[in-house]
């Protein structure tokens with residue numbers, strides 16, 4: 001048999017394998033787990049993954065090349081550059097804004113970047129890692145996004161950017177943030193890791209900042225297992241992002257390619273001799289954050305499903321919302337005005353007057369096999385890793401404390417069926433009607 005015929009034969013078996021190995025089992029309330037998130041896939045993902053492995057190209061290749069322009073177009077972005085995680089994408093975004101190619105516009109150690117006190121750590125950690133100073137504004141507990149009324153107060157003489165996430169898929173107030181950035185000449189980096197498919201005034205998130213980032217970890221809107229992407233909305237940043245991702249090199253050849261610039265042995269840069277191989281000239285202190293083509297292949301199959309995923313996330317959020325709307329004990333997080341979120345999860349705060357605490361609800365739900373998550377780091381400044389690091393903050397951040405103390409989210413991802421959601425609604429409604437206070441065992445410290 002020829003390699004092509006064998007490939008066909010293997011793919012027939014892969015389809016059979018998928019149907020045999022991943023058949024869905026019926027939902028049994030109280031026994032089947034109701035996860036917060038997970039990968040939703042069919043035989044197509046497996047087929048492309050095997051196709052990529054049979055190529056044995058291994059590094060970034062034809063599947064990544066096919067993914068990037070399609071994803072950029074879907075996100076309304078100028079270009080997309082894949083990397084190996086959402087955290088790497090955030091690291092690359094910040095590193096790229098320190099590029100020497102940006103001259104006076106480059107971020108320098110000691111410059112300040114405005115962010116939100118409540119969120120995921122790796123939206124903020126690249127700032128510390130680059131010697132930048134985060135300026136924390138409080139969170140709006142209704143939307144879980146940065147409080148736009150604090151933005152102007154956050155500006156100082158060294159403020160150079162805003163880097164913040166669209167929390168759990170809910171877009172932040174882009175009118176306010178874009179206006180602030182335009183007024184003060186600030187860089188905007190949108191962390192869209194949880195918000196692929198969300199829109200603000202009908203435009204996709206990820207199209208507003210100079211750079212934006214996404215994650216393809218299994219919990220996210222589409223998955224590659226591990227994976228991430230930097231969306232680039234300024235052409236001058238495309239090569240910069242690539243350079244930081246690919247060892248810091250000056251050369252922009254794709255893996256396996258040579259002499260894309262047409263003068264591989266015709267450059268003189270730095271103190272190097274004329275004609276030094278461009279492949280080995282480094283213009284940035286870079287990383288290697290590329291992903292493999294197997295990951296990109298899975299992502300490519302997922303892209304076909306993305307519109308359906310987005311519709312289902314919105315419908316699941318709405319079903320949960322309608323199931324709880326009359327409960328005073330729960331403060332449901334609501335879409336930012338002018339936005340249409342492709343929700344990552346269903347967030348809420350246990351209200352002050354609920355008669356129970358978040359701890360009690362979480363214990364009850366977990367016992368009923370309904371998974372819960374907290375709103376990531378809660379108030380990041382209360383996290384051990386953030387203690388004692390240079391920062392500024394606007395006020396005492398009481399709402400970030402409220403999110404840390406009373407916030408949680410449950411799932412609304414496309415893998416949840418209507419019976420799973422209705423079971424979740426029933427369990428929570430019964431709990432709110434007759435709360436059970438869970439025993440506390442104090443195990444402070446390590």
Ligand SMILES: Cc1ncc(COP(=O)(O)O)c(C=O)c1O
Pocket residue numbers: 085086087088090120122123165191193194215216217227228
């Ligand atoms: C807002 C936000 N940013 C960044 C990340 C990091 O993505 P990754 O897990 O792919 O590193 C996450 C992860 O869930 C996230 O929620």
